[in-house]
Amino acid sequence: MSTTSEPGQDRSEPGLSAIVGERRQLINLAYRLLGSLAEAEDAVQETYTRWYTMPRHQQEAVESPGAWLTTVATRICLDLLGSARARRERYVGEWIPEPLPDRTEWIGGPTGAGTAEPADPADRITLDESVSMAFLVVLESMTPAERVTFILHDVFRYPFAEIAEIVGRSPAACRQLASSARRRVRAAQAPTAPAARQADVVRHFKEAWEAKDIKALVDLLDPDATMIADGGGLVGTVLRPVEGSDRIARYLIAVADKAPGLTLLERTVNGRPGLVAQQAGVTATVAAFSLTGGRITRIWAVRNPEKLRPWTENGQS
Numbered sequence: 001m002s003t004t005s006e007p008g009q010d011r012s013e014p015g016l017s018a019i020v021g022e023r024r025q026l027i028n029l030a031y032r033l034l035g036s037l038a039e040a041e042d043a044v045q046e047t048y049t050r051w052y053t054m055p056r057h058q059q060e061a062v063e064s065p066g067a068w069l070t071t072v073a074t075r076i077c078l079d080l081l082g083s084a085r086a087r088r089e090r091y092v093g094e095w096i097p098e099p100l101p102d103r104t105e106w107i108g109g110p111t112g113a114g115t116a117e118p119a120d121p122a123d124r125i126t127l128d129e130s131v132s133m134a135f136l137v138v139l140e141s142m143t144p145a146e147r148v149t150f151i152l153h154d155v156f157r158y159p160f161a162e163i164a165e166i167v168g169r170s171p172a173a174c175r176q177l178a179s180s181a182r183r184r185v186r187a188a189q190a191p192t193a194p195a196a197r198q199a200d201v202v203r204h205f206k207e208a209w210e211a212k213d214i215k216a217l218v219d220l221l222d223p224d225a226t227m228i229a230d231g232g233g234l235v236g237t238v239l240r241p242v243e244g245s246d247r248i249a250r251y252l253i254a255v256a257d258k259a260p261g262l263t264l265l266e267r268t269v270n271g272r273p274g275l276v277a278q279q280a281g282v283t284a285t286v287a288a289f290s291l292t293g294g295r296i297t298r299i300w301a302v303r304n305p306e307k308l309r310p311w312t313e314n315g316q317s
Contacts, residue, residue, distance in 0.1 A: 019051065022066050026073045028126055032151050033077040034084070035097035035136050037125075037310060043080060047073040071166045074148060078167065081144035092233025094241065096300050097136040098307040099286040100125055102268035127271035129192065130155045133288035133300050136270070138188045142181050149174045150181035193291040199266070199273040201296060202289055206264045206275055212256055214249045221245035222295040232304030235284075248299070276311065283311040 026047060030040035047069055051059065062068045088095045129135060130151075139147050148167055152158040153174070160171040160178075167174065193201075201220060208216035227248045231237035242248050256262055265276045269288040277285040286308060290298035302308065 019048075019065050019069070022069050023048075025066075026069060029070065029151070029156060030073055030077055031100075031125055032130055032136075032139070032155060033074070033148060034080060035140060036307075037098045037100065038306070039080060039084075040077075043073055043076045046076055067162075074152065074166050078144055078148050081147060085144075092231070093237065093239040094228045094230050095140075095232075096228060096230035096302050096307075097133065097140070099133065099274075099288060099300075099302050099311070100127065100131060100270050101310050102127060102271070127268070129271070131270050132192070132272050133270045134189060134192075134290045134298065135185075137300070138185050141184055141188070143177075145169070146177045146181040146184075149177040150185075153178045154182070190290065190292045190297065193294070195273060197294065198289065198291050201291055201294065202273045202275060203266060205289075205296065206266060209252055209256060210264060212253050214246075214253055217249035217252060218245045220296055221248055222292060222297045225295070225297050225299070227251070227299040227301065229301040230304050230307070232306060234305055235303050237301070237303050283308055286311055 023044060026044045027040055030043045031037055034040050034043065050072055051065070051069065059065070125131060139151075142150065145167060149163055149169075152163045152166070153160060158166075160174045163174045164171045169177070205217065205220050208220060223245050224243070225245050225248055227238075227242040229237040229242075238251070242251050259279060261279065263278045263281075265278065267274055267276045267286075269275075269286055272288065274289060275285075275287045276283055277287070284303060286302045288300045288302075289296050305312075
């Protein structure tokens, strides 16, 4: 895992603060493109490495360093998205995007609190609907070119002329890619429940799970609900989606029976109300939810410890 310090920094370098100041924007972009905080951090680190290894005269010839960094980071992400498809075909079980915490809910505050540059990249991600788990899952269904073009245009408001230069396609082709991506989003996404309503449902779900009340769990789940778990082959979990309210409820009760002392915490997951399950004080599962009509339609349960780094290294308890 790369560190967040920039290689070869020279504090006398003209415009250094502006260059470093682009990191938040780049991390925000890369996470949405890749669905992985670890990969996003590495992509941004590689972007900065390329900048700092350029001779000074080449740096000074760059008219807009921010635009240069965005272009390089996006192209790195585009390459990673291409290889990610092959890697995920070999992935053990289901692959779910890496969940993000809300730093305001960290007990004791995040590492680096009060510093000018947060220590953890998760602290640089702006939590909004474009990082909700439901939205990120839809992005996974897109081709790399669709995903990049859609995120750059519809989320970050880049004009198609600039996107065309970044991705190496014509502006007309980029418009078509964005249009195709929007159709995927419209087809897959249900109306988002208000956060307060989702928080109430998740709270009742937590209470029913703690009480091992199958009927209450079934009542909170849509009859056609689906639960997907991601253990990455590193921890035990179901390898295929669990479908149907009754099957999900019984599976959750079985999990509780096998894990005495399981603690459930209400937490914000990717900007929406979710749950964190801890065993002996250690975060073991982070669950995100999607609701329709006041009932839970989707549960995404991330158990892969490699994807829970932000939840285990910053005093999350």
